Amino acid sequence: MGRVFMHAFPLLLLFAGRTLAQAPPQDARSTEIPNTDTHFKPKAFWRHASHGTLGEWEDRKRFLRGQILSAAGLDPIPEKTPLNPEVFGRIEREGYTIEKVLLETMPGYFLAGNLYRPLGKAGRFPAALRAHGHWRNGRLENTPLCSVPGFGINMARQGYVVFAYDMVGWNDTVQTPHEFGSPVEQLWGFGPLGLQLWNSMRAIDFLQSLPDVDPDRIAMTGASGGGSQTFLLAAVDDRVKSSAPVNMVSAIMQGGSPCENAPNLRVGTYNVEITALMAPRPMILVSSPWDQSRNTPREEYIVIRGIYSLYGKAQNLENVEVEAQHNYNRESREAVYRFFGKHILRQADMSQFSEKPFQVERSEDMLALHGKQLPKNAVDHDGLFRQWRDSAMRQTAQTRDQAVLRQRLAYALASEWPSRVVSEVSGEDIVMGRAGKNDRVPGRWHPGKGSPLLIVHPDGSAAAVKTSQAQAALAAGRPVLSIDAFQTGSAVAPRDRSHRYFLTFNKSDDANRVQDILTALAFLQSQTSGRIELRGVGNAGIWCLFAAAVARGEVQLEADLDDFQGRDDDFLRRFFVPCIQRAGGLDAALRLTESFRQPPSTSGSRQE
Numbered sequence: 001m002g003r004v005f006m007h008a009f010p011l012l013l014l015f016a017g018r019t020l021a022q023a024p025p026q027d028a029r030s031t032e033i034p035n036t037d038t039h040f041k042p043k044a045f046w047r048h049a050s051h052g053t054l055g056e057w058e059d060r061k062r063f064l065r066g067q068i069l070s071a072a073g074l075d076p077i078p079e080k081t082p083l084n085p086e087v088f089g090r091i092e093r094e095g096y097t098i099e100k101v102l103l104e105t106m107p108g109y110f111l112a113g114n115l116y117r118p119l120g121k122a123g124r125f126p127a128a129l130r131a132h133g134h135w136r137n138g139r140l141e142n143t144p145l146c147s148v149p150g151f152g153i154n155m156a157r158q159g160y161v162v163f164a165y166d167m168v169g170w171n172d173t174v175q176t177p178h179e180f181g182s183p184v185e186q187l188w189g190f191g192p193l194g195l196q197l198w199n200s201m202r203a204i205d206f207l208q209s210l211p212d213v214d215p216d217r218i219a220m221t222g223a224s225g226g227g228s229q230t231f232l233l234a235a236v237d238d239r240v241k242s243s244a245p246v247n248m249v250s251a252i253m254q255g256g257s258p259c260e261n262a263p264n265l266r267v268g269t270y271n272v273e274i275t276a277l278m279a280p281r282p283m284i285l286v287s288s289p290w291d292q293s294r295n296t297p298r299e300e301y302i303v304i305r306g307i308y309s310l311y312g313k314a315q316n317l318e319n320v321e322v323e324a325q326h327n328y329n330r331e332s333r334e335a336v337y338r339f340f341g342k343h344i345l346r347q348a349d350m351s352q353f354s355e356k357p358f359q360v361e362r363s364e365d366m367l368a369l370h371g372k373q374l375p376k377n378a379v380d381h382d383g384l385f386r387q388w389r390d391s392a393m394r395q396t397a398q399t400r401d402q403a404v405l406r407q408r409l410a411y412a413l414a415s416e417w418p419s420r421v422v423s424e425v426s427g428e429d430i431v432m433g434r435a436g437k438n439d440r441v442p443g444r445w446h447p448g449k450g451s452p453l454l455i456v457h458p459d460g461s462a463a464a465v466k467t468s469q470a471q472a473a474l475a476a477g478r479p480v481l482s483i484d485a486f487q488t489g490s491a492v493a494p495r496d497r498s499h500r501y502f503l504t505f506n507k508s509d510d511a512n513r514v515q516d517i518l519t520a521l522a523f524l525q526s527q528t529s530g531r532i533e534l535r536g537v538g539n540a541g542i543w544c545l546f547a548a549a550v551a552r553g554e555v556q557l558e559a560d561l562d563d564f565q566g567r568d569d570d571f572l573r574r575f576f577v578p579c580i581q582r583a584g585g586l587d588a589a590l591r592l593t594e595s596f597r598q599p600p601s602t603s604g605s606r607q608e
Helices: 054-071 148-158 183-187 192-209 225-236 271-276 300-310 330-343 381-398 402-413 468-475 509-527 540-550 568-574 585-593
Strands: 003-005 086-093 096-106 109-118 125-131 161-165 213-223 240-246 283-287 317-321 421-426 429-434 441-446 453-456 480-483 533-536 556-559
Touching: 054 225, 054 271, 054 300, 054 402, 096 148, 096 192, 096 381, 109 148, 109 192, 125 148, 125 192, 125 225, 148 161, 148 330, 161 192, 183 568, 192 213, 192 225, 213 225, 213 330, 225 240, 225 271, 240 330, 271 300, 283 300, 283 330, 300 317, 317 330, 381 585, 402 509, 402 540, 402 585, 421 509, 429 509, 441 509, 453 468, 453 509, 453 540, 468 480, 480 509, 509 540, 533 540, 540 556, 540 585
Parallel strands: 125 161, 125 213, 213 240, 240 283, 283 317, 453 480, 453 533, 533 556
Antiparallel strands: 003 317, 086 096, 096 109, 109 161, 421 429, 429 441, 441 480
């Protein structure tokens, strides 16, 4: 039996950062480049639950849920069209049945799986989603290290309805490959992580529609990539009442597949914090001393338990360490049976949850498309992407609430309005940064009287102050701030973008430029009075437009768009930000700035 960890620890919060006294000497966005194999440490401090930080965590929880959904391309949630479930090919065995399933999770797109049900019992049963990992045979994997059928059969015998379903591009679910996500698709938030997360949401819809399922008792489990899918779904869908991510919750390895990585997903966070969003619902972390979960009893479990302590529900979290390689073996499965038995079945006798021998069916009797074609309305990969994009455009057009549009853009840009700006001034030179963020925004600052001007040029502050607009404002004695937005002017610096999942953890250059403009606007608000004039020259006009769209308070905006029409090609060439089209793109930015956007001056179509 594996070792169980349920110790009491002081509270470790993941969401508080240290405060800087001044701008840092280097911009961390170019020097600190996290990736899947970074050893993440909680940006945290130790406190006791009695200090009243539950509200802070709930705020953080709401924010992170929004970030996950945005990165997955699921903000807003797509329309839930009819699943048109096909359940067929019933096999009856002693104590359980197995059936094949096809679900139409989007029009013309089909998810396949197997449904395991109790036989000879009546009533409404709890249900479990079983997500497989990157095992060779997917949901049909049956080896000493992992048996998906073994789990389904034993859970059905114990009184659960189990739906074991495919990852995208696996077994029967092959209308897309498992690995995709071109730059154009990234603009629309279309990738395997989001499509898989959507399939998981629809799988719960399916389970809840079954007459023999109790819709309020849904559990989920999976190992490896299936573990990632488990904690991602539990993070954003409260219908998961108990969960068991196996061999995947780690601070030292965040997942090596596109189905575990999407642009913006872990900007400012990591899997341990995402997993903690399950709190206070019951969860067991099954770990191994021989894979990426090897530190779980001493590190990840302690951090997550601190969050459970905020709710007074530390008893709802457990960790079992199983002495085996990366796995979901019998010992790991039995730990999950016991945990679900305690929290879902409410059983006190754990001896009944030992795994019983099982017989695995032939693959052809389990595969939903063996000897069967997809329905005639099935779409291919390109057709599914077109549908995804068209649906996103309709949802943007139908959204009238400007606060909702602004929030979507802010998530895509991974932007924030700084709570405090730190700065250093030496003559005309200034360096600004957000407190606690270690970013650095150089520029030139000319105090004065009257309404301030922030001018941004793609070649940096030196070029900006030479423009006619800057010179006229200086001559009038107005406050003028020009900046070297990220990777422009004196801010140009080496930045290693070579990691495959660079954008999962790091913002694009253009998104960082928008943030620098927001930081500069916040600085001006703290230093001067009057409505700020924001002027973007050349390509910087696009940066300024999107900054104004998400800024706190109105600005007087004059931005050169120079034939930027918001097409995919425009974004690829001139303003690459993942998920920006899914969030509304140029249409949303123009709508949000319509009331305070000024037409460009006659020289606005060229860089001065």
